[in-house]
Amino acid sequence: MTTQVVRPAGAGHESLWVAVLSLSIILLAATVISLRSESHEEESVAAHQIDARRDLNAAEQGIHTELVVALDEILMLQDELQTLPEPQQLAEEGIPPFTNDSSTATRGHHVWQLLHVGDDYAYQGLSGDSAVAGSFLLLASPADADIWLNRSSDVVAPQNLHADALIAAGWRQVASQYDAGVTRQHRH
Amino acid sequence: MTALETAPPRLQGPGIEFSGIDLNLGRTRILDKVSFQVRAGSVHALVGPNGGGKSSLIKTLLGQMPHQGELRLHWPASPGTIGYVPQALEFDRGLPMTVDDFMAAMCQRRPAFLGLSRRHAPAIEQALARVGMLDKRKRRMGALSGGERQRVLLAQGLVPEAQLLVLDEPMSALDEPGVQVFEQLLRDWRQAGTTVLWIEHDLQAVGRLADRVTGLNRRVLFDDTPQQVLTPERLLELFSSHPRQQEASS
Numbered sequence: 393m394t395t396q397v398v399r400p401a402g403a404g405h406e407s408l409w410v411a412v413l414s415l416s417i418i419l420l421a422a423t424v425i426s427l428r429s430e431s432h433e434e435e436s437v438a439a440h441q442i443d444a445r446r447d448l449n450a451a452e453q454g455i456h457t458e459l460v461v462a463l464d465e466i467l468m469l470q471d472e473l474q475t476l477p478e479p480q481q482l483a484e485e486g487i488p489p490f491t492n493d494s495s496t497a498t499r500g501h502h503v504w505q506l507l508h509v510g511d512d513y514a515y516q517g518l519s520g521d522s523a524v525a526g527s528f529l530l531l532a533s534p535a536d537a538d539i540w541l542n543r544s545s546d547v548v549a550p551q552n553l554h555a556d557a558l559i560a561a562g563w564r565q566v567a568s569q570y571d572a573g574v575t576r577q578h579r580h
Numbered sequence: 581m582t583a584l585e586t587a588p589p590r591l592q593g594p595g596i597e598f599s600g601i602d603l604n605l606g607r608t609r610i611l612d613k614v615s616f617q618v619r620a621g622s623v624h625a626l627v628g629p630n631g632g633g634k635s636s637l638i639k640t641l642l643g644q645m646p647h648q649g650e651l652r653l654h655w656p657a658s659p660g661t662i663g664y665v666p667q668a669l670e671f672d673r674g675l676p677m678t679v680d681d682f683m684a685a686m687c688q689r690r691p692a693f694l695g696l697s698r699r700h701a702p703a704i705e706q707a708l709a710r711v712g713m714l715d716k717r718k719r720r721m722g723a724l725s726g727g728e729r730q731r732v733l734l735a736q737g738l739v740p741e742a743q744l745l746v747l748d749e750p751m752s753a754l755d756e757p758g759v760q761v762f763e764q765l766l767r768d769w770r771q772a773g774t775t776v777l778w779i780e781h782d783l784q785a786v787g788r789l790a791d792r793v794t795g796l797n798r799r800v801l802f803d804d805t806p807q808q809v810l811t812p813e814r815l816l817e818l819f820s821s822h823p824r825q826q827e828a829s830s
Binding site: 394398399401402 | 594642646647657659
């Protein structure tokens with residue numbers, strides 16, 4: 393004896409199947425997404441550093457970028473001259489930010505000079521208006537451009553170009569972060 | 581209209597149990613707490629006025645209606661075949677479909693334009709012979725008379741052999757020879773133990789041929805042997821009153 397129950401026709405079963413299918417698609421998608429996702433941790437710069445993308449104002453960003461590019465030129469000129477070029481020579485070559493032009497005026501009238509402290513050399517740009525942009529220091533090393541910033545209004549030439557001494561003197565290293573927030577920026 | 585499931589032949593038909601079947605389509609109540617039983621192997625007639633829900637009840641039995649309530653088929657063994665003969669067949673009279681094409685379309689899986697399948701051909705031939713349509717099997721369906729078409733519909737209900745036959749007014753269009761054919765079929769089914777649920781307007785035929793009769797006008801008004809219930813009073817009650825008034829008076 394077999395009892396067969398006649399089930400009512402209607403969209404109920406169909407709706408149930410569609411709901412189950414939709415739910416399984418959502419679950420599958422969620423699983424795939426969770427398996428393939430990468431956690432994005434905000435990288436913060438060290439206490440003595442300043443972020444080149446977020447913490448510099450427009451004038452400082454301009455000068456920073458120009459210094460990064462200028463270092464290549466400086467090193468080439470150094471090869472030719474067997475000594476580091478003076479800011480004056482760089483200005484004559486037309487290499488920003490050492491030139492004296494309209495953007496120099498809008499960016500705080502930096503006065504550039506080549507410092508010689510011990511065995512180390514650095515280009516120092518003292519800001520004429522620290523409200524517009526801070527003073528810059530480009531350490532002349534063949535590695536990546538090592539640029540420091542000091543926003544105080546009475547900057548004196550550092551006596552020591554080592555990091556600890558610069559930090560003690562109020563300088564902060566400009567650090568470039570290359571993380572997921574960067575879309576079109578390339579590391580130079 | 582088609583075979584739902586197949587099972588070994590020569591099995592006794594199932595009993596049917598309707599208990600508290602409600603059916604609402606839109607806001608119209610078609611069936612209201614319909615409860616009765618069809619005994620296994622009996623010929624059970626369903627009578628009632630037009631719009632009383634007889635055809636809806638049959639469609640409910642075939643699982644085509646969003647009903648509420650319990651509807652059970654008690655099969656003696658595994659669930660078998662249910663045959664269905666509809667009230668009428670709507671199609672274009674000019675359709676170039678012969679009786680054979682129709683039988684092929686209804687009874688076999690093979691596409692009808694490839695002809696009768698060898699497996700089903702003997703059964704189809706036998707079914708057409710039983711309803712006396714064998715000599716007209718090459719005729720166009722549109723060229724048949726109403727009674728002949730009804731006989732073809734009966735024939736498709738015979739293939740494959742069903743343990744439960746659901747007939748929706750099979751005699752309405754039958755001519756006199758057709759009626760005799762149908763009565764012979766009913767005798768055969770009774771002998772074979774096939775359960776037959778049969779909607780009929782011809783109360784004389786019901787009284788002569790059915791084992792039991794249920795009067796349905798949205799609700800079950802009576803359910804007994806034909807001798808008991810086919811009395812003038814019962815029939816007046818069944819056919820004269822409007823369902824709505826009836827509900828108010830009860």
